[in-house]
Amino acid sequence: MxxxxxxxxxxxxxxxxxxxxxxxxxxxxxLQREQRPQHIVQVVSDERVIHGWRVERETSAESLPARVLGKGEQIIVDFGDHLVGSLSMSIKPVGSPPDAPLYLKLTFGEMPVEMAVPFSEYDGWLSRSWLQEEYAHVDVLPGVIKLDRRYSFRYLKLEVLDTSPKYKVSVEDICCTTVTSGDRDRVGGLDHTDPELQAIDSISIKTLEDCxxxxxxxxxxxxxxxxxxxxxxxxxxxxxxxxxxxxxxxxxxxxxxxxxxxxxxxxxxxxxxxxxxxxxxxxxxxxxxxxxxxxxxxxxxxxxxxxxxxxxxxxxxxxxxxQLDERLIVKDSETWYSFIDWHPELNKQAPSQGVLIYAMKQALYLSGLLQDDRQEELHRKIHEVQAAAMKHLWSEEEGYFISGKDEQVSWAAQVWMVLAGVLDKEKSSVLLLRVLDEKPGTPLMTPYMMHHLIEALIQVGERDRAILEMKQYWGGMVRDGADTFWELYDPQNKEFSPYGSYLINSYCHAWSCTPTYFIRRYKL
Amino acid sequence: MxxxxxxxxxxxxxxxxxxxxxxxxxxxxxLQREQRPQHIVQVVSDERVIHGWRVERETSAESLPARVLGKGEQIIVDFGDHLVGSLSMSIKPVGSPPDAPLYLKLTFGEMPVEMAVPFSEYDGWLSRSWLQEEYAHVDVLPGVIKLDRRYSFRYLKLEVLDTSPKYKVSVEDICCTTVTSGDRDRVGGLDHTDPELQAIDSISIKTLEDCxxxxxxxxxxxxxxxxxxxxxxxxxxxxxxxxxxxxxxxxxxxxxxxxxxxxxxxxxxxxxxxxxxxxxxxxxxxxxxxxxxxxxxxxxxxxxxxxxxxxxxxxxxxxxxxQLDERLIVKDSETWYSFIDWHPELNKQAPSQGVLIYAMKQALYLSGLLQDDRQEELHRKIHEVQAAAMKHLWSEEEGYFISGKDEQVSWAAQVWMVLAGVLDKEKSSVLLLRVLDEKPGTPLMTPYMMHHLIEALIQVGERDRAILEMKQYWGGMVRDGADTFWELYDPQNKEFSPYGSYLINSYCHAWSCTPTYFIRRYKL
Structure with missing residues (x-):
């Protein structure tokens, strides 16, 4: 085969x-849906908000056709929600017959900052090809522009790079045809008594839909x-x-x-x-x-x-x-042999040991269902690897799992060991609450690792704490204006990006969509 | 109707x-034809050539697929002749699977300078939308880029704005599908004994074909x-x-x-x-x-x-x-009531009077053919308008036609009055040769006005001088590298542009295509 x-x-x-x-x-x-802009907006510098830029409504998008744009002029429209799809619009000339092509620049943004900071200033490590901008010449006016690429955005900036002294343009019928394989009609309603959880659930689902x-x-x-x-x-x-x-x-x-x-x-x-x-x-x-x-x-x-x-x-x-050494501990190295989280200092050894044990236990369950004759050996191996973890990675002195030759204490290590069930439920609970209380060592950096913390808290019975943490973290994104949940969010450093620039961060990211899972599965 | x-x-x-x-x-x-690049070239700064840039052949375009381009790298290809058409090419990734779109910039140039000077430096008065550049994202690689706009060019610069650290690209099958309504098969061969005139004829025809x-x-x-x-x-x-x-x-x-x-x-x-x-x-x-x-x-x-x-x-x-005043002279003004030529100081009065008389005489011929009963009146009017020209616009003192309140002596005025037949053939010949000899006042600026000078010289029997002037002017463009004849050419000031920048000049321009007419019609 x-x-x-x-x-x-x-x-x-x-x-x-x-x-x-x-x-x-x-x-x-x-599935496709047509979405049109709701408002004409401006981006305004504001030190109090994330990235220092917020959007201010100017007027309804209904007044768009009446706006006349000449060389060097721009307009920003707000579709009112995060969208994933292609774009089309009609452009009409205003004035004498166009005696030169229209030269237009379009910039798509998930966040207000993308409407404000020129992408030419981007100097991060990922390809700038991800930044969503297009240059378009329109030779025949009136005309329709169809951009067949798929964009991910809420805001659209239209800049008229040039027309000619004899004409200007107006824009109408801006339309995004969204695409998704998630059918909204299959999502059951949630009538939560807590409006914050209700909002977090909605935004989670929108995030998932768009991914x-x-x-x-x-x-x-x-x-x-x-x-x-x-x-x-x-x-x-x-x-x-x-x-x-x-x-x-x-x-x-x-x-x-x-x-x-x-x-x-x-x-x-x-x-x-x-x-x-x-x-x-x-x-x-x-x-x-x-x-x-x-x-x-x-x-x-x-x-x-x-x-x-x-x-x-x-x-x-x-x-x-x-990957295990003779002690049955994950062999550590400086390479990217394991991901775990984006923290640049994070040692991967102990958390990877946790992931291994976690996966082994799920494999054990499946092997039982399938009556796989390796079930018993797997069962034995789980005990050995778990015992090795306790022997070599648990620090009685610190009261934490430690990782790597520098004996790093990271939140990720504690969380994954708890999820792996290396400690009993009570000790796990104590460990997690100590982490949250003492905030030791290397913290979590992403919604991905935050998911695992929430899952671990629920697993050890700390439902209220799970809700509290979720409200602080995902609720923080909501308060910071998220329409969909972000790839990266560090409440202490909201400019964080592992890529050298938050312009290239993804602001609708799959691994951030799980609050709806917690809320609905565990009836939080 | x-x-x-x-x-x-x-x-x-x-x-x-x-x-x-x-x-x-x-x-x-x-009619369509597929044309492919001939060479990979570089542009080299050279003060001795027009605009200060010339093209240097690097290697055959056959080696194109072997060239691997990463972020920030570029390649210039030379199609070997001026083309008008759309463009397509294949792009292949080299290295790991592309983990980011390709971001490409394409610049089309009729002249080497367009490959060298960034269009962002353009600050002329016409719309920069005429400058032929495109930005393209390619989401799926390998892929084919098709640019459906029509370009006018010989050179194409490909700049890789970004890929990702994991891959580079190679380009192949670059193809321009040219378009024209001129059928080459209908053009008779010319086997001229003078290779310079032969070359000028060919380039004239190519210019016409592309327009x-x-x-x-x-x-x-x-x-x-x-x-x-x-x-x-x-x-x-x-x-x-x-x-x-x-x-x-x-x-x-x-x-x-x-x-x-x-x-x-x-x-x-x-x-x-x-x-x-x-x-x-x-x-x-x-x-x-x-x-x-x-x-x-x-x-x-x-x-x-x-x-x-x-x-x-x-x-x-x-x-x-x-438009005539009570003296039967064209009413002058500062407005663009008449074009004549691009010289910014040119007064339009006398040359426009010449154009009017020229057109009236052709109308007279047609009215005769059609037995129009206004023929006689037209005949009388020609005499009156011509007499008025001699009375008010001819300066016996200067021996030139003068124009406007400042009594400007321009070449254009002399040429159009000769074409209009205001003077007899002998006096016309003397006038034109004096113009060429003394170079008085406001000179000609464009191939358009040069055409009329050549036509006038032939009309007064100065065939050899016509050939000499044509070889100096159009031959000068050939020596300066023209594949097609240019909109603007001032041998004394090769950077001339009426638009504030020679980047926006047209280097294949209809009004420059007439040497083939002179050579073939008058068997020069």
Missing amino acids: SEILQKRDGLIIKKNEAFAAKAEALKPVL MQEVFEDGPKRDRRLWLGDLRLQAIANYDTFQNNDLVKRCLYLFAAFPNDQGQVTANLFIKPEVIPDDTFILDYSLLFVSTLHDYYLATGDKETLEELWPTAFRQIEIGFE | SEILQKRDGLIIKKNEAFAAKAEALKPVL MQEVFEDGPKRDRRLWLGDLRLQAIANYDTFQNNDLVKRCLYLFAAFPNDQGQVTANLFIKPEVIPDDTFILDYSLLFVSTLHDYYLATGDKETLEELWPTAFRQIEIGFE
């Missing part, structure tokens, strides 16, 4: 044709890719909302269809022009394939898929074992 | 539906419009080359279809999205409608068209009369 798909710099990728065909057959039809495309994308602005870490969280948010379970199934088959020659699943896949696995293989993400399959089975009872993908899942556990 | 088409700022435009329908029926089919589109355009880079002054010269170059006489007929009907409420034809027409006459009405161009009809009839013998368009032509003469 498997053949070698490609060799690239020593990397051998295999392709399971049957799995790839199943994934292809599950390709969703995208549901031909696959579960990580972010519609950037990277627009199927990442395993994001997929797992989108899937659990999806089960209680859009219920597009076939999309989860499709994504599982996609990962299983393109392993490397060791059988490891990639961290992410490119979907176009054809499915290509990225050459990034990381321990935690591979292990979370097991978790995603586990959750999928629990949500759907689809045993056929479970049986078919189980060998791929189990192989990830085995690959995890290969 | 005529109805009011539109009112615009007090301007009333009429539409003759029957004429417009005839023009529409004559719309040509555009022949759905109408005779003035310049395919800029303004891409049907101007009466250009049409007249293109038509006479066409009769002995492409012989697309229906295209001339179409353009004559277009002008005749959209007069203002006085019956004056506009100086130019916009063709898309629908035919719209420009709100520019100038004396000399309107009068040259008569001349264009006259030449068309002589070339084709198409009396039906002559009869149908004669009333429009005669009306332009009457409108010319309305």
